[in-house]
Amino acid sequence: MIFSMTGYAARTLDVGQGVLHLELKSVNSRYLDFQFRVCDELRASELVLRELFSARLSRGKVECRISLSAAGAAGSAPALNLELLCRLRDLEAQVRRRMPWAHAFSVNDLLQWPGMLDEQTPDAEVLSARCLELAGAALEDFIASRAREGEKLAAVILERVTRMRALIEEVTPSIPAAQAAFQEKLKQRLLEALGSVDDERIRQEVAVFAVRIDVAEELARLSTHLDEVERVLQTGGACGKRLDFLMQELNREANTLGSKSVTSVVSQTAMELKLLIEQMREQVQNLE
Known part of the structure; x- marks a missing residue:
């Protein structure tokens, strides 16, 4: 299961002498960061709540608000x-x-x-235990909301992966012929410019240049990285950092593909690949 770093949950619990209200919400962060806003009666429970949340969450800036109100509590009239x-x-x-x-x-x-x-106030230990009970229920809702968001983000990323594969499959068959034509054109230009230079030397120069413009390795690595993206998404868990690294590698190969391009078709493909990679990267930065 893939989890987003964005989530929200809220729960209330009648504790007899008052009503506990707990709210959890989170946004993106490189690390796991907590911010507690807890009523005075439950200030001592903050450490236990931090441990409870840390056991289930790994990234995100999480804000927890807890308040105790007499409004609506049974027998609240003093x-x-x-x-x-x-x-x-x-x-x-x-x-x-x-x-x-x-x-x-x-x-x-x-x-x-x-x-x-x-005005009866709840026993501190009882109130703390009920707060942990409430926090556990809210945490499950919170994780479920992050999972739903993560599922949507994963679908967007996989759709971009499919489009990238289609671009690679479309451009790959045309590359050898395009490179051969470019090499022949380069050879003719060298002959016209140098004239008397040994033909073998020209062939050597063309062969060296052919190695420089060969993009087979970049295309293969792009496909390999896309395989890894799909594998990581299928594995699930806290995979945001791993996917962010893969986005960097994909972008590196797309840049190299563009710099080696000798045809407008390959150049256009490289640009489209970079656009899709950037779209994926924006989604990956939301993942836990």
Whole structure:
């Protein structure tokens, strides 16, 4: 399976005293880079989350956001701390016996008193365990989204490989005749220019030039590299760096093919090959 470095996933989980929301998204990067934005209650879980994600991901700039919200949680309405309320009532009575002019507590004063509202917070260990549970589910969604994107990218690359093979197969049969014609033309020009030079010497010079313009090796290496691209894609996994190297090698052979060309057909083919290679390279840079 081929994976893109671009992906997204989001999950929520009701933990009783609140709702956990976790969001994962990633973009391209040469290495695996994490950015965490975690609520204070789960700050201690960041290291464990990093280990969880690192075990399944190898490249990409991954952003993880985790928040804990009371909105929508079951039983989220806070209860009054009746014991504390009674204590404050008794204390107020004692104060007013000694200071009758003192102001009485208002409802707002009582509600804002520390500990008056029994807002239960989840146990730290329980909350951390539920967060890991949520992160595991979100990670599976995240990897699935990267796999879907990777499948599309692989299809684009393979389509370009097919087009490159067609170009190579189309131009290969015409090359020997074109090179032979060019050599004969070169021989005639040398004879006309030099006249009295020994014919054997001219043949030697033409033969040397023929070696320089021979593109059979470049065409063979192009085909070999295309075979390797297909093999890597079929193998799957984290293959982005390997494919990026192959794109460099393909581009090198296409450049050499163009520099050795002695016909417009080969030159045009080299240009089209380079265009297809560049299109593949753009897609490869998105792969994990």
